[in-house]
Amino acid sequence: MFIRDNLGTGNSWGMGVTVPGANGAGVLGAGAHDIQVQGNLAMMSEDPFDMDGGDYDLDGDPTGPFPAMQWTVQKFKLTDARLDTAEHARQALIIYDAALRQVTSARADVGAVQSRFESVIANIDIAAENMAASRSRIVDADYAVETAKLAKQQILQDAGTAMLAQAHSVVAEQALALLKDV
Numbered sequence: 001m002f003i004r005d006n007l008g009t010g011n012s013w014g015m016g017v018t019v020p021g022a023n024g025a026g027v028l029g030a031g032a033h034d035i036q037v038q039g040n041l042a043m044m045s046e047d048p049f050d051m052d053g054g055d056y057d058l059d060g061d062p063t064g065p066f067p068a069m070q071w072t073v074q075k076f077k078l079t080d081a082r083l084d085t086a087e088h089a090r091q092a093l094i095i096y097d098a099a100l101r102q103v104t105s106a107r108a109d110v111g112a113v114q115s116r117f118e119s120v121i122a123n124i125d126i127a128a129e130n131m132a133a134s135r136s137r138i139v140d141a142d143y144a145v146e147t148a149k150l151a152k153q154q155i156l157q158d159a160g161t162a163m164l165a166q167a168h169s170v171v172a173e174q175a176l177a178l179l180k181d182v
Contacts, residue, residue, distance in 0.1 A: 081092035163178055 081095060082088040083092055160179060
């Protein structure tokens with residue numbers, strides 16, 4: 001298996017893999033660039049790198065080439081940066097720049113989501129205001145109808161009272177006939 005970097009330096013190095021045997025021991029090494037992997041592999045650059053090669057599966061049986069893949073580093077460890085040499089400082093700057101780009105990208109994503117939430121909240125506020133205005137118009141219309149009915153009933157009652165007051169001079173049947181017509 002080989003790891004080839006795409007940082008423009010053209011450096012490639014071989015990597016030997018020992019699969020766990022009967023006693024469960026296993027090693028992953030790369031000559032002077034030893035790597036010990038226990039779940040995560042940290043790369044020093046955000047630039048993509050290729051990983052290809054390999055002629056054996058985990059059982060040791062010969063297989064075709066391991067499919068070539070392009071990987072992109074997702075996490076950076078800023079706490080392990082060393083600044084004792086110019087090369088280490090350059091590598092630290094690469095890591096810090098990549099982390100800053102990720103933070104900026106994450107902030108942009110959060111800002112976009114926040115903007116969408118603000119739009120939804122504004123739409124809900126407008127809908128609530130429109131609903132309150134509609135309710136007010138309905139209540140006003142109902143109030144106007146009921147007020148008109150009340151005024152009509154009061155006029156009829158006042159007319160009836162006035163007729164009954166005059167009824168003392170008129171025969172009772174004539175008063176009832178007048179009320180019947182109203």
